[in-house]
Amino acid sequence: MKNLFAFLALFVLSVSVFSQEKQQDSTKIETLDEVLVKAVRVDATSPITHSNVTKEDIEKRNLGQDIPVLLNYLPSVVTTTDAGAGVGYTGIRVRGVSSQSTNVTINGIPYNDAESLGTFWVNLGDIASSVESLQLQRGVGTSTNGSGAFGASINVLTDAVSDDAYGEISNSFGSFNTRKHTLKFSTGKINDHIEIAGRLSQIKSDGYIDRASSDIKSYYLQAAYVSEKTLLKAITFSGKEVTYQSWNGLEDLEKLENDRTYNTAGEYTDENGNTQFYDNEVDDYQQDHYQLHWNQKIANNWSTNLALNYTQGRGFFEQYKEDEDFSDYGFEELTVNGETVNTTDLIRRRWLDNDYYVVNANANYKDNKLNVIFGGSYSYYEGDHFGEVIWARYATDSEIRDHYYDGVGKKQDLSGFAKATLRFNDNWSLFGDLQVRNVSYETTGISSDLVPFNVDETYTFFNPKAGVTFELNNKNNFYFSFARANREPNRDDFKGNPDIKPEKLNDFELGWRHNNENFRIYANAYYMLYNDQLVLTGELDDVGSAQRDNSGESYRLGLELDAAIKISDMFSINPNVTLSSNKNKEMVADIDGELQNLGTTNISFSPEVVAGNAFVLKPVKGLQMALLSKFVGEQFMSNTDAEKSKLDSYFVTDFNISYELKMNKIFKSIVFTGLANNIFDKEYISNGYYYTYDDTWTDPNQVTTIEGAGYYPQATANFLLGATLKF
Known part of the structure; x- marks a missing residue:
């Protein structure tokens, strides 16, 4: 509780510098680049709860950490990182909702993995350096392409076409041997029409957790043709990551207390009984994206957009495994020195090789009273899953590159939508949004458990949304919206439960926005009512993926406050806070061999209090300093309110400084950036897992449920420093 009181004391005085959204003039002429994401974004007065982040906002803290x-400091956001320091595998939850239920698009193209529904930002190394703007919608939001949003959607727009030529060289370094090197350029508009721009990046880190290293290489390249009414944009970007695994977390409480960076991944015992660590216990994956966008203004009121996408992903994770049963790999028993051998130490690789195709098309009609967008999206995904044993102490007859399991997943997603905003007068406007989505998912072959894995499901979803906005004056507007959403299970959901159901959500949002020159506050109340919500159970599978299951009826009820207070031209305060109640209405669990009705319980990974603040000081031109704080209340890692599954609250503070030195000769400017994370050196845990199993052997006449938990410690005090040369 002391952390909460400490934060509220700051909150009374003082969020994120990222949440300072400016009210935009409704008559502002959109650029052609902005139209690329118009189908998935909303404007400032829309009855959809959202936050906008600009390129300038990101640059102040972009020193190698993931999106x-x-x-982290946006309202209702909780983040975590396996390696502990923000580089490598990172995760985000919004309103307590996992990344599998957060829809992500890049230039309107779905980015969520079609099978797992998750987003793996590690595959987009340094994408933050190529972001023009970003919009985070909380709740169901507006209709978007790809899998539906069940708590949030993140819509990314990459670099806009630059009128002028430029170049940038960025380098940063910091704790845990973290470093980032980025080279960017643009030709500017050649003959007022053609631009070529690109980026080349490398990020490396040893990680806070032992051996949790990251080696991430990436590039971004675009070629654009621009005229008064036409934008043609060809984009390719790619990420190649090799990360040492750190998804096991830490279960040993003594080590958590005294050796919190200990990493069990790769641990094994050699023939002499000594503890060793396999040096290549890594995740090795590459993802290549190719996008083509054509935006055409047909007349003053009409425009169209066509987008094509191809994504190729391929890679594996490698593991040293001890005493594995032959039967788990299709091996036959051996006789060695007269003894039967049916277990072995081995090194395995589990592969994913996938292809993803997308076509998006939409048209927009806009006049002074009516703004209509309609269109559709089609995607096709095919993913090959297979495993190899690349070394074994004992093995039967086999050929190099033999597969011990093979499976294929295929998914098709077809959706159509129409959305409109009708402005009745200066005060009232109505928003409507209808989407029909058809999803088919089929798997064949066997899974990594060497059992048949066959899914053949088709879903048709109807997702209506409606809202109304009342603009009292140019400083105040009020809104109310209702949205219905449906979302299919993912691949792991089917593996855990063949009878898994799609989840359904009714989302009610009521808000007030107040803006004036020196004070801005957004207040939003939400009620998200679920049927068969796919909640995190707290458990992980054998590759660190979070497991989910249907929870029957559940809800999330909350209040979000987000403010910006300008004290003077030099000093501002920006607080936000979310207060919520997140409940399973009737939870049934198998405990000690009996089904027990636990009644109303807390939804896993859903803290009741999430808050942030920022004190921002600009003492001289070009210099900005910010003291950033984040409080996350206690939360359960299970849906049974088990005490062992509780994560304590935490309160951490970062310090961010940036200074731009203007130059007259070789460079236009030099930007110096510094970030001191967790400046009060707090030992905190932002994520973990919880599991149970039944003990039937200690007492054959009694079933006893045994609990276990693991934790992901986050980095203590650390720093990053960087410099960007602009020319």
Whole structure:
């Protein structure tokens, strides 16, 4: 509780510098680049709860950490990182909802993995350096392409076409041997029409957790043709990551207390009984994206957009495994020195090789009273899952590159939508949004458990949304919206439960926005009512993926406050806070061999209090300093309110400084950036897992449920420093 009181004391005085959204003039002429994401974004007065982040906002903290960490101070956001320091595998939850239920698009193209529904930002190394703007919608939001949003959607727009030529060289370094090197350029508009721009990046880190290293290489390249009414944009970007695994977390409480960076991944015992660590216990994956966008203004009121996408992903994770049963790999028993051998130490690789195709098309009609967008999206995904044993102490006859399991997943997603905003007069406007989505998912072959895995499901979802906005005056507007959403299970959901159901959500949002020159506050109340919500159970599978299951009826009820207070031209205060109640209405669990009705319980990973603040000081031109604080209340990692599954609250503070030195000769400017994370050196845990199993052997006449938990410690005090040369 002391953390909460400490934060509220600051909150009374003082969020994120990222949440300072400016009210936009409704008559502002959109750029052609902005139209690329118009189908998935909303404007400032829309009855959809959202926050906008600009390129300038991101630049102040972009020193190598992933997008989720850069969004940490937005309202209702909780982030975590396996390696502990914001580089490598990172995660984001909004309103307590997992990443599998957060829709992500890049230039309107769905980015969520079609099978797992998750987003793996590690595959988009340094994408933050190529972001023009980003919009985070909380709740169901507006209709979007790809899998539906069940708590949030993140819509990314990459670099806009630059009128002028430029170049940038950025380098940063910091704790845990973290470093980032980025080279960017643009030709500017050649003959007022053609631009070529690109980026080349490398990020490396040893990680806070032992051996949790990251080596991430990426590039971004675009070629654009621009005229008064036409934008043609060809984009390719790619990420190649090799990260040492750190998804096991830490279960040993003594080590958590005294050796919190200990990493069990890769641990094994050699023939002499000594503890060793396999040096290549890594995740090795590459993802290549190719996008083509054509935006055409047909007349003053009409425009169209066509987008094509191809994504190729391929890679594996490698593990040293001890005493594995032959039967788990299709091996036959051996006789060695007269003894039967049916277990072995081995090294395995589990592969994913996938292809993803997308076509998006939409048209927009806009006049002074009516703004209509309609269109559709089609995607096709095919993913090959297979495993190899690349070394074994004992093995039967086999050929190199033999597969011990093979499976294929295929998914088709077809959706159509129409959305409109009708402005009745200066005060009232109505928003409507209808989407029909058809999803088919089929798997064949066997899973990594060497059992048949066959899914053949088709879903048709109807997702209506409606809202109304009342603008009292140019400083105040009020809104109310209702949205219905449906979402299919993912691949792991089917593996855990063949009878898994799609989840359904009714989302009610009521808000007030007040803006004036020196004070801004957004207040939003939400009620998210679920049927068969796919909640995190707290358990992980054998590759660190979070497991989910249907929870029957559940709800999330909350209040979000987000403010910006300008004390003077030099000093501002920006607080936000979310207060919520997140409940399973009737939870049934198998405990000690009996089904027990636990009644109303807390939804896993859903803290009741999430808050942030920022004190921002600009003492001289070009210099900005910010003291950033984040409080996350206690939360359960299970849906049974088990005490062992509780994560304590935490309160951490970062310090961010940036200074731009203007130059007259070789460079236009030099930007110096510094970030001191967790400056009060708090030992905190932002994520973990919880599991149970039944003990039937200690007493054959009694079933006893045994609990276990693991934790992901986050980095203590650490720093990053960087410099960007602009020319």
